[in-house]
Amino acid sequence: MSLLSVTGLGIGFGGLTAVGKVDFSVEPGEIVSLIGPNGAGKTTLFNMISGLYLPDRGRVTLDGEDVTAMAPHRLAARGLSRTFQNLQVFLRMTVLENVMAGRHLAERGPILADLLALPGSRRRSRATEAAARKLLARVGLERGAERDASELPYGALKRLEIARALASGPRLLLLDEPAAGCNAVETGEVDQLIARIAGEGIAILLVEHDMKLVMKISNHIIVLDHGEKIAEGAPGEVARNPKVIEAYLGSQGGKEAAGALD
Amino acid sequence: MSELLQFLLSGITVGAVYALVALGFTIIFNASGVINFAQGEFVMLGGMSTVFLLDAGVPMLPAAVAAIAIACAVGIALNKLAIQPARGASVVTLIIITIGASIFLRGAAQIVFDKQIHRFESFSGDEPFVIGGATILPQSLWVMAGAVAVFAGLYLFFTRSLLGKAVLATANNPLAARLVGVNTNFVMTLSFAMSAAIGAFAGVLVTPITLTSYDIGIALALKGFAAAVLGGMGNPFGALVGGLLVGLIEAMTAGYISSAYKDAAAFIVILAVLFVMPHGIFGRATVERV
Amino acid sequence: MRTLSPKYATLIALIALIALAPLFFPSTFYYRIGALIFINGLAVIGLVVLIGYAGQISLGHAGFAGIGAYACALGPIHLGLAPVLSLVLGAVLSGAIAWLVGRPILRLRGHYLAVATLGFGILIYIVLNNEAQLTGGPDGMPVEGLGLRGLLESAGFAVKASKLWYWLAALVMLAGALLALNLHDSPTGRALRSLHDSEVAAHTVGIDVARYKLTAFVISAVYASVAGSQIALMNEFVSPDIAGFLHSIELLTMTVLGGAAMVFGAVIGATILTALPQVLTALQDFEHIVLGLIMMLVMIFMPEGLVPSLARLVRRRPR
Structure with a gap:
């Protein structure tokens, strides 16, 4: 059974179809990439899968369970976590606290215990702090964990979001343009990080414009255009698909995709 | 039946005043995203200034015009001195600034004017008309006609004039409006002036019926704010x-x-409506982009 | 060397404030103002949880103060409850009402939430004003005192009521501050603060946003209720104004003026705005002008509130 399976998923805004009817699935431990020109509906698809938008049609299942339009916090409890294209970092909290908040599902407890700082509450906080520090080390942010998140540079915030998403203990991680706005070195770091996460058995659904990155790390690629799936398959097949080349024709992505394979 | 008609007429009269105050909230909200809790003070300024100008021997029409001009000046000053310097502050901060302004204006009014309750003569006497068994004061008709005139005038302004369209553009997307050459600072100032004028106009019209004093502003602001939200904030x-x-x-x-x-x-009705329609009756639901 | 954690720093500062202030009191009248400051401080600490932690707004929290106050007025008469138990009853009632009302209200955002909370507060005020046979209407009603002073007297300690209330209110506020500070760095506190910064992100890491907003609303309602009860018990009198819109605004302004994000800032806000009118009455007719001016100036030049802005100023200075 697929970990994530999307069937006939679609949504429109004010009469305009943003996503038509999209089908695809993600197997455990796989890296699947969603690519397509700007406005193809990739982020909208993410928002439907992660419960932020209510789809007009179609179904999303997680491990066979129908989770269509389920509230995001309940999806997180079922092992689905995500990052955001336009960062959604908790800017008034420290770097460490951002990741600790990500471990909410594991650290939450009775509110009364938290108000009274009972031993149980303190124990949960300590366990969370230890886990959060480990995650920060994993994304290379272990130094300056006590700083306010707002002081971090852009690339570091991207990695902080990944650490926070990992803190919720996902089996499926949705990454929305993790390398956008990063320089070559930072992109390389993101690339390695994604590979390491996948190596630990966490499936990844990726939206990314950096074709080199996509072609290099994906097991499977889905191509969207105008809200419809126009192709899917292994990186090699997709890059040679005439429909894909047409969708990207004249755009930088097509050339890069072809170039990345050479 | 005549009883119902009577309640309808008095409801529409009071409602017309609330609508004008709500309109003031909406105009400022559209231009700047600020909820101006000093909106009720403009109504007070309109009424009180007219009272004191009349006492000083100024005839009705010039007194009313001058009262509206005074409120306009206060509105512009409020924008320049208190709202624009705080641009970018949080909703709560801005609410407290405008509440501070409202307290300030009330305090100023009790010194400049006084703490008494005032009224002045109705425009066309106090002989009520009888319609279907219900009575209506001539001044109520003035209030209704005034509200109709303001809303109609504003409709023409927003749909027919270039300046009105610039105001609408600013409300929709301030950055884009700036990029196409709209002077958004001027639009903000204009909005405060317009809101103040509308509020003061309402104050002039309604004072012969409801009387006025330095402290009537806050109650009107609450009702007007509630009315604006009920209808959908930002929608005239x-x-x-x-x-x-x-x-x-x-x-x-x-x-x-x-x-x-x-x-x-x-x-209770406002709460009930908001529970069913969280953005008011005509408010737009926005999709959060992430 | 580890620096003092904000929690202990705040507690020590508050204790110092409480213990040292009486040294400067020219008369026992000042104990009463001190007690008022601490009572307001308690309500405001509750609002720090709602506004500063969770980022929600309320223009109607005086409504809960009203519930707490009238619980103490009515409990002893109609239910035969001791004043202290009436206070507890009021707190439970406020929490329950906040839970019921909060569920639909907190789905609203920004200005819509502001209007809904405003409406709620006004409704409580109207009920207290109009149910005259129960509440005495606009004239208010007497409240049975706490009886603590008589108890102490019979044990041989004669204490002035104002002094007793100073220490009692200080103790209650300290307890309230301790709980709020505990909450800040707890799992619940992190959940509240994260939904303040980004509701979507909080949602996607598994935080039940609606539930935590409601939690903050209930906690702040209980704080406001206990504060209201204390005012009624101290004054041995209560009138509907305690639930009025102006009282809600007063509490909100105290919270934001000092700095909504931190307990200490809010207590400073409560101190300033409680003491200020006492000073400003000397200005008589100019009282409102000056109060309005101070509110505007602080918010324009220190939008985060006095304490955080001043703290930043100090930190920025070259060492």
Whole structure:
């Protein structure tokens, strides 16, 4: 059974179809990439899968369970976590606290215990702090964990979001343009990080414009255009698909995709 | 039947005033995203200034015009001195600034004017008209006609004039409006001036019926704010509908249930509407982009 | 060397404030103002949880103060409850009402939430004003005192009521501050603060946003209720104004003026705005002008509130 399976998923805004009817699935431990020109509906698809938008049609299942339009916090409890294209970092909290908040599902407890700082509450906080520090080390942010998140540079915030998403203990991680706005070195770091996460058995659904990155790390690629799936398959097949080349024709992505394979 | 008509007429009269105050909230909100809790003070300024100018021997029409001009100047000053310097502050901070402004204006009014309750002569006497068994004061007709004139004038302004379209563009997307050459600072100033003028105009019209004093502003601001939200914040048509609804609910409750609970009824309806329509009756639901 | 954690720093500062202030009191009248400051401080600490932690707004929290106050007025008469138990009853009632009302209200955002809370507060005020046979209407009603002073007297300690209330209110506020500070760095506190910064992100890491907003609303309602009860018990009198819109605004302004994000800032806000009118009455007719001016100036030049802005100023200075 697929970990994530999307069937006939679609949504429109004010009469305009943003996503038509999209089908695809993600197997455990796989890296699947969603690519397509700007406005193809990739982020909208993410928002439907992660419960932020209510789809007009179609179904999303997680491990066979129908989770269509389920509230995001309940999806997180079922092992689905995500990052955001336009960062959604908790800017008034420290770097460490951002990741600790990500471990909410594991650290939450009775509110009364938290108000009274009972031993149980303190124990949960300590366990969370230890886990959060480990995650920060994993994304290379272990130094300056006590700083306010707002002081971090852009690339570091991207990695902080990944650490926070990992803190919720996902089996499926949705990454929305993790390398956008990063320089070559930072992109390389993101690339390695994604590979390491996948190596630990966490499936990844990726939206990314950096074709080199996509072609290099994906097991499977889905191509969207105008809200419809126009192709899917292994990186090699997709890059040679005439429909894909047409969708990207004249755009930088097509050339890069072809170039990345050479 | 004549009883119902009577309540309808008084509801529409009060509702017209609420609608004008709500419109003031909406205009400023659209231009700047600020909820101006000093909106009620403009109504007070309009009424009180007219009273004191009349006392000084100025005839009615020039006194009313001058009162509206005074409120306009205060509105512009409020924008320049208190709102623009705080641009980018949080909703709560801005609410406290405008509440501070409202307290300040009330304090200033009690010194410049006084703490008494005032009224001046109705424009066309106090001989009520009888319609279908119900009576209506000539001044109520003035209030209704004034509200109609303001809403109609504003409609023409927003749809026909370039400046009006610039204001609408600013409301929709300030950055884009700036990029196409709209002077958004001027639009903000204009909005405060317009809101102040509308509020003061309402104050001039309604004082012969409801009387005025330095402290009437806050109650009007609460009703006007509630009416604006009921109709859908930022929608001028919503302000009209919201204002009339609040006025009618109050009049009906006062007439048929209990005048002590007329304010309660208005707020219960507002809460009920918001529970079903979280963005008011004509408000747009926005999709959060992430 | 580890620096003092904000929690202990705040507690020590508050204790110092409480213990040292009486040294400067020219008369026992000042104990009463001190007690008022601490009572307001308690309500405001509750609002720090709602506004500063969770980022939600309320223009109607005086409504809960009203519930707490009238619980103490009515409990002893109609239910035969001791004043202290009436206070507890009021707190439970406020929490329950906040839970019921909060569920639909907190789905609203920004200005819509502001209007809904405003409406709620006004409704409570109207009920207290109009149910005259129960509440005495606008004239208010007497409240049975706490009886603590008589108890102490019979044990041989004669204490002035104002002094007793000073220490009692201080103790209650300290307890309230301790709980709020505990909450800040707890799992619940992190959940509240994260939904303040980004509701979507909080949602996607598994935080039940609606539930935590409601939690903050209930906690702040209980704080406001206990504060209201204390005012009624101290004054041995209560009138509907305690639930009025102006009282809600007063509490909100105290919270934001000092700095909504931190307990200490809010207590400073409560101190300033409680003491200020006492000073400003000397200005008589100019009282409102000056109060309005101070509110505007602080918010324009220190939008985060006095304490955080001043703290930043100090930190920025070259060492």
